[in-house]
Amino acid sequence: MIHTIRIGAHVLAQGQFARNLGDGRIEIDTGNRRLAGKPVTQHGLHTAKVSPLLHLLSANHWRSGLLAAVGAMTLAFGPTSAAKAEDTVEILNVSYDPTREFYRQYNALFNEWWESQGHEPVTLRQSHGGSGGQARAVIDGLEATVVTLALSADISAIAERSGKIPADWQLRLPHNSSPYTSTIVFLVRDGNPKGIADWDDLIRDDVQVITPNPKTSGGARWNFMAGWAWALNEYGGNEDQARAYMSDLFKNVPVLDTGARGATNTFTQRGIGDVLLAWENEAFLALAEQGEDAFDIVVPSVSMLAEPPVALVDGNITSQAERAVAEAYLEHLYSPEAQALALRNFYRAWDTSAASDEDIARFPEITRLSIDDFGGWVEVQPVFFGDGGVFDQIYEEQ
Amino acid sequence: MRAGVLRAPSPLPGFGLSFGIMMAVLSVVVLLPIMALLGRGVVIGPAELWEMVGTKRIRAALSLSFRAALIASVFNLVFGLLLAWVLVRYRFWGRRLIDAAIDLPFALPTAVAGIALTALYAPNGAFGALLAPFGIKVAYTQIGIWLALIFIGLPFVVRTVQPVIEELDREVEEASATLGASRAYTLRRVVLPTLTPALLTGFALALARSVGEYGSVIFIAGNLPFQTEIAPLLIVIRLEEYNYDAATAIGLAMLLISFAMLLAINIIQIWSRRRIGDV
Numbered sequence: 066m067i068h069t070i071r072i073g074a075h076v077l078a079q080g081q082f083a084r085n086l087g088d089g090r091i092e093i094d095t096g097n098r099r100l101a102g103k104p105v106t107q108h109g110l111h112t113a114k115v116s117p118l119l120h121l122l123s124a125n126h127w128r129s130g131l132l133a134a135v136g137a138m139t140l141a142f143g144p145t146s147a148a149k150a151e152d153t154v155e156i157l158n159v160s161y162d163p164t165r166e167f168y169r170q171y172n173a174l175f176n177e178w179w180e181s182q183g184h185e186p187v188t189l190r191q192s193h194g195g196s197g198g199q200a201r202a203v204i205d206g207l208e209a210t211v212v213t214l215a216l217s218a219d220i221s222a223i224a225e226r227s228g229k230i231p232a233d234w235q236l237r238l239p240h241n242s243s244p245y246t247s248t249i250v251f252l253v254r255d256g257n258p259k260g261i262a263d264w265d266d267l268i269r270d271d272v273q274v275i276t277p278n279p280k281t282s283g284g285a286r287w288n289f290m291a292g293w294a295w296a297l298n299e300y301g302g303n304e305d306q307a308r309a310y311m312s313d314l315f316k317n318v319p320v321l322d323t324g325a326r327g328a329t330n331t332f333t334q335r336g337i338g339d340v341l342l343a344w345e346n347e348a349f350l351a352l353a354e355q356g357e358d359a360f361d362i363v364v365p366s367v368s369m370l371a372e373p374p375v376a377l378v379d380g381n382i383t384s385q386a387e388r389a390v391a392e393a394y395l396e397h398l399y400s401p402e403a404q405a406l407a408l409r410n411f412y413r414a415w416d417t418s419a420a421s422d423e424d425i426a427r428f429p430e431i432t433r434l435s436i437d438d439f440g441g442w443v444e445v446q447p448v449f450f451g452d453g454g455v456f457d458q459i460y461e462e463q
Numbered sequence: 464m465r466a467g468v469l470r471a472p473s474p475l476p477g478f479g480l481s482f483g484i485m486m487a488v489l490s491v492v493v494l495l496p497i498m499a500l501l502g503r504g505v506v507i508g509p510a511e512l513w514e515m516v517g518t519k520r521i522r523a524a525l526s527l528s529f530r531a532a533l534i535a536s537v538f539n540l541v542f543g544l545l546l547a548w549v550l551v552r553y554r555f556w557g558r559r560l561i562d563a564a565i566d567l568p569f570a571l572p573t574a575v576a577g578i579a580l581t582a583l584y585a586p587n588g589a590f591g592a593l594l595a596p597f598g599i600k601v602a603y604t605q606i607g608i609w610l611a612l613i614f615i616g617l618p619f620v621v622r623t624v625q626p627v628i629e630e631l632d633r634e635v636e637e638a639s640a641t642l643g644a645s646r647a648y649t650l651r652r653v654v655l656p657t658l659t660p661a662l663l664t665g666f667a668l669a670l671a672r673s674v675g676e677y678g679s680v681i682f683i684a685g686n687l688p689f690q691t692e693i694a695p696l697l698i699v700i701r702l703e704e705y706n707y708d709a710a711t712a713i714g715l716a717m718l719l720i721s722f723a724m725l726l727a728i729n730i731i732q733i734w735s736r737r738r739i740g741d742v
Contacts, residue, residue: 278686
């Protein structure tokens with residue numbers, strides 16, 4: 066069996082498998098000499114993000130034709146991607162925008178624990194981007210082992226459109242498969258110069274609001290629903306008035322970034338806007354990075370219980386060994402150490418037993434409504450964020 | 464010409480091989496994706512396509528994309544010509560450095576360009592802060608979109624016009640002067656007509672590039688529907704909604720409009736060649 070190995074940062078070599086060196090490296094025989102290096106697996110070579118046009122083209126019935134053409138080219142230029150490592154397991158975690166820091170730390174924590182259990186270390190890769198875009202990449206063939214996205218609607222979309230995840234995925238892990246939760250808060254300039262206290266301040270003429278585009282950002286959908294929840298409550302359940310409120314709110318939005326991290330940068334780095342609607346963890350992170358005297362966090366009277374869920378992508382699992390690692394990877398998120406890590410990264414985790422008091426005390430009390438109060442994402446997604454939905458109508462009417 | 468022969472006979476060998484490789488690469492890289500787009504459009508049907516493109520929001524985005532690309536390309540046409548002229552005709556300190564810098568927009572990832580321009584022109588940026596007292600906003604407005612498109616389109620005009628200016632026979636200009644023509648007259652009747660085909664090519668390239676530009680614009684445009692939402696972003700939004708058909712419709716609309724514009728530019732080019740002769 067031909068294997069491809071990585072010798073230096075950019076040097077690849079190919080040859081017959083000779084022996085396993087045991088430290089994650091293998092030795093191959095290239096015909097005239099033996100070389101040792103880390104094996105490169107197929108999706109290690111192809112994790113590059115595919116352009117939107119290619120996504121478009123790869124949609125179902127075009128895919129086979131394209132694959133045939135690409136296959137022909139590959140054959141012509143040598144069987145580079147034919148090699149597939151069997152000996153090491155590689156996990157690709159496809160996640161959303163603001164979890165970069167958390168999963169980088171969690172991957173180290175997991176590997177340490179995994180090795181202490183007497184296993185071989187595994188290669189853990191992570192990919193980040195807007196939650197919706199990441200879901201679409203997985204549907205279109207990105208070989209994610211696990212997905213950890215911003216809302217259940219995106220994972221359900223993978224389940225529904227690719228069949229790679231069973232429909233009842235959310236019941237497989239505790240707490241709706243959400244090892245940590247968060248909420249939506251306001252980040253304002255230091256000292257809160259505009260005196261922003263609650264949702265009704267956001268529609269004042271002198272206030273500019275920064276929030277990403279709910280069409281492309283999962284966090285922005287939580288933002289939208291949090292505002293909607295407050296307005297429904299405020300106007301006694303009158304949907305027309307709630308809609309008018311959301312319309313007024315979006316009149317105060319000068320920039321619609323495509324992702325949560327982009328919106329944070331617009332607010333913190335570019336100095337645009339008076340208030341940023343943000344994930345609580347993202348708001349705390351901005352405080353930690355920019356200094357406590359740059360911004361203040363304002364907790365609104367009503368917000369959402371944001372549950373970013375995790376799931377195993379069963380359809381992409383190729384071996385028992387890979388399944389075992391992937392399941393452990395997700396289950397270990399619920400361990401006290403991982404929960405403490407989530408708390409330290411400003412997520413509201415469930416198990417506080419291993420966390421420091423400072424990390425626990427940080428979170429203010431807040432009324433959090435569940436998305437199930439609005440019928441769950443299955444109902445909310447098409448009505449509010451589908452083509453011609455409430456969000457589109459707000460802009461059509463302006 | 465004999466019937467059934469598709470090419471003029473040539474004594475040069477290797478036609479079969481080079482033609483085969485050319486067609487294979489062209490098919491996989493260029494033709495196949497475009498055929499896939501067209502094929503999907505045929506499956507959807509023209510009536511549905513028309514209906515999907517006809518909404519106010521898509522019309523606004525398409526018109527913004529093409530208008531901004533046109534404005535930026537016209538600017539690049541004038542400024543690019545000036546730049547190429549200065550670089551070829553004058554000798555000054557740092558000329559080679561500037562010459563090399565022209566290629567930067569080719570090399571720089573467009574996202575980097577977008578972020579850098581946004582950082583400079585945001586109200587708290589170096590240039591944005593200077594403009595803010597006059598009430599001029601660049602980042603997060605249509606002006607910002609023009610700026611990004613000018614940045615990415617400029618090298619196309621400069622690099623197509625530059626070699627033609629180098630080839631210009633200065634004796635022709637001298638002859639024009641000895642015959643009593645003023646400088647402006649020489650420029651208008653002798654120099655510019657010779658440069659027209661190259662200028663048009665550069666303009667067409669810059670235009671085609673800026674119409675589809677996504678990476679840099681997305682950072683500096685505010686992305687507000689009906690105001691600063693470009694058509695490529697709308698394609699991405701449709702894809703996020705898993706609405707591949709609507710994304711195809713917008714993609715096809717852009718393809719057709721671009722094709723019509725490039726065709727028009729080519730016709731003007733043929734006409735100008737006929738008028739002044741091939742250069």
